[in-house]
Amino acid sequence: MAQTGVQPAIILRRIPFRDSSLVVSLFTQDHGVRAVMARGARKGSKTLPRGDLAGYHTLGVQLGGREGQNMLTLRSAEILQPRHGLLHQRVGSSAAQLMLEQVYRLLPVEDANPKLFGALQEALDRLEAGEAALEVVGLWQGFLLHNLGFGWQVAHCAGCGGETDLRFFSTKRNQTVCAPCGTPHRHRLLPLPEGVLAVMRGQPGGAADQAELVMLTTALLAQHGEKVLHAQQPFFRAVGLA
Ligand SMILES: [Zn+2]
Missing domain, CATH: 2.40.50.140 (Nucleic acid-binding proteins)
Incomplete structure (x- = not known):
């Protein structure tokens, strides 16, 4: 060209x-x-x-x-x-910094991805508007995982295939686990509050579930990333998770 x-x-x-x-x-x-x-x-x-x-x-x-x-x-x-305001928001800019580093580190070079571009713009707009950074990042990270082909399975238990009492999440299997199957192995699983499961199923979630969703999606992204992102700790500190 x-x-x-x-x-x-x-x-x-x-x-x-x-x-x-x-x-x-x-x-x-x-x-x-x-x-x-x-x-x-x-x-x-x-x-x-x-x-x-x-x-x-x-x-x-x-x-x-x-x-x-x-x-x-x-x-x-x-x-x-x-997005001039974002530069002066400590929490918002730390969230934006994290999202940009994720795109830089996780996306293959010169691979058009207009859907992810749209999602990034939307997430930055929401931060600029002063919306809760935890919620924006949790939803963004969930979208990013799906977009990269690492979407989760949240309909059945990874152990027994059951659909009820799904209380844990296995990052290894990338799938939900029910209480009876998961309780003996709970030290290797993430707890899965009902609200987080709802958010993962695409339903609106409550404020209390935002931090959980960030922790869970961060754990999943860490499995697919090269190493810990530089922007992760500053963001965690800014939102009180570290
Ligand atoms: Zn089960």
């Missing part, structure tokens, strides 16, 4: 390069995650305003350069959907 049209993107990561440039990892709606060179971006310019490249906004970006040759260049960026 010589130059692309404007496409929606969210910046996942920024790494300083030489005196004034940045290597920016973008999550683009149409082409997935890709690293691009933003020349002179740390000084800022008319086409790459420094403020636009900071924060959690959805940007409209234009990329240039030849496909398959080195790294594409970020030609221009402008804010499509601003």
Whole structure:
């Protein structure tokens, strides 16, 4: 490509390069995650305003350069959907930071995933609006697991196949376990409050279940991630889970 049209993107990561440039990892709606060179971006310019490249906004970006040759260049960026408030919310920004790192670490490169892009935008919008970070992150992590193909089974017990009294969750089997089957092995299972099960089944859940859902989805994601995410502890501290 010589130059692309404007496409929606969210910046996942920024790494300083030489005196004034940045290597920016973008999550683009149409082409997935890709690293691009933003020349002179740390000084800022008319086409790459420094403020636009900071924060959690959805940007409209234009990329240039030849496909398959080195790294594409970020030609221009402008804010499509601003999220200025998030920068100044300690809890919200720690949640946003965690979600961005998850996309960066768990998604294959250059694999378009417009559904996940939409879910990320929605989650960032909810954080920007000041909604409970625990709930936003719990639902986001559940969506992420399903999107990556690690969705859970919550209809039957992994031991006996029964449908009642599902009180535990096996992260190994990625499935619910009933009380009679699970109680003898409870040290290896996660407790599964009724409200969390409801949320996992796509029903609305109560506030008390938000932390549980975050713990459970975090445990499941840890099985599929490379290592502990840098942004995890800051988020856990911000919401009082650590
Ligand atoms: Zn059972």
